Amino acid sequence: MAELRNNWTKEEISAIYHQPLLDLIYEAATIHRENKDYSEVQISSLISIKTGGCPEDCAYCPQAARYNTGVDVHAIMPKDEVIAAAEKAKAGGASRLCMGAAWREVRDNRDFDKVIDMVKAVNDLDMEVCCTLGMLTESQAQRLADAGLYAYNHNLDTSEEDYKRIITTRTYDERLKTLEHVRKAKITVCSGGIIGLGETVEDRISMLKTLSNLPKHPESVPINALVPIKGTPLADQAKVAVWDMVRMIATTRIIMPKTVVRLSAGRTEMTTVEQALCFMAGANSIFAGDKLLTTPNPSFDTDMAMFELLGLKPRAAFKNGKPGQQESLQEYINLEKIEAN
Template sequence: MLTETIRKDWTPDEIGAIYNRPLMQLIYDAATVHRQWHDPERIQVCTLLSIKTGGCPEDCAYCGQAARYQTGINVKALMRKDDVVAIARRAREGGSSRFCMAAAWREVKDNRDFDRVLDMVTEVAALGLEVCCTLGMLTETQAAKLKAAGLYAYNHNLDSSAEYYEQIISTRTYTDRLNTVDHVRKAGISVCCGGIIGLGETRENRMQMLHTLATMPEHPESVPVNALARVQGTPLGDRSKIDTWEMVRMIATARIIMPAAMIRLSAGRMEMSEYEQAFCFMAGANSIFTNENGELLVTPNPGMGEDRGMMERLGLKALVSGEVNA
């Protein structure tokens, strides 16, 4: 199966037909598209750091950083710039080409903390890394300031489909999320936008979310596919682990309908075997998050050493900063 052009007019029925193909055929088709658009031996290694942890006023049912849930996660104030830059430098030395800074805020406010984040962006960008932030909702003016500071990418996930969204979050709307993505795009910042599966949604909901992503005016340059990382104390803390084959289907379908995007195998890897992760890479995933302390924000994640070992065994090599994976 060849995908020679980037389409933004996918219909729900077309996406459903791809998603529901026999699994082996779907993986083969996605791997074919992946090899057409990307080097299958290269993946982007990204480091994600929580620069401000916990105390968030939102009610996202999956999130251990929401202040209203008793999750045992300690609230931590915004980190010092020098500490963040030191971690970014070690991430670069460990093979990461993108460094993402996350703050548990509902929205960015024009205050001293935002000024400190802008300084962090400038300092980390000076290391030669792609700098990414995920800080909550942004205005157009704030997005422009981040761009001027040297921000390369901004992450703002849709989480789920518009049809299921209100079952997960009530403190902001789906339109709020889409507006932030639009502000990021208008500022000339690379868009990182995906979602989570295993929230109790249906397959139809998953396909609806993919349809929203694939019919944006421009596809996100990065599409994280997350499996719910269950946190005790949250409303979704007792849900069953999502079947890995559903992750493979999501990744494969995303690869086919958004062929140029980096498809990021994100949360949930700690509960996946190396064999399961290998199927995800075969199906078109070409990016992962890693961290020196074995955490993805506040949930367990393979550490840099584990990921280096896996990549070596699978014959995968890390992209270096500025390298195009094609």
């Protein structure tokens, strides 16, 4: 059984990443198959509850107000539309709904009150609820937890060394502080990155080191391939090679063996065979539905056909307990192990 470690070095991760590709896939697949549920894939649906007009300068993002990308600014969605989207996603096979808002940080105002109501409403549908709303304070994270939020997404995007090249309107430490607040509130952590930003392989390894050396591994790590958007500073970046995605997913699976690894943005550019390689290398989560916030994504029907072909099945909601139960469930499992010995 793969060991859970929080003290990986860059040298160790680099040695894993750079090994011959077939050996890397084999090692990752072997670790993945130590989990009896390796054929289960967690399906999330992502909707934009507040689109465009963001004051940040993330170089990849079409929702930044300073870039002319053709994305229209929309106020926060009405709750009934969010519930309808959640019901449609659940009918399509999704067990998690992620709600994204183009904010720099959460503000304690009426819009946040509306998000709290949305979290409660989607939770009542027996779906895992995830939010990605920008930076959070400790008290805001607790409010979300009290409303029943299951997960909070806050990606690191790239390495600490490379971060200022991609974003100047906030710091890496601010990203990590939000993850601390989320963890303290006992909300599960969803945090990963994007490849294809013009970063080096060393940057990718550094980002994985940061994630794997957090006090507790993120429950979910999305690996995104950049979708270049006209009007953003990274519009002319070359398409990420599928082999880079496979290496990132496999390395993530090896160093964070219990984490759900999400094959995220960029899937529309991948064939079924290429996606199959990613699942073999340890990916066990996807976003399904026609859009990822503002970029295209395969439809539910397309993904279900792929699942049938590959022998995959959707993972049920709340596999590791409902909000606030994850810690007590783990304590129970640890106690069982102690008594067994």
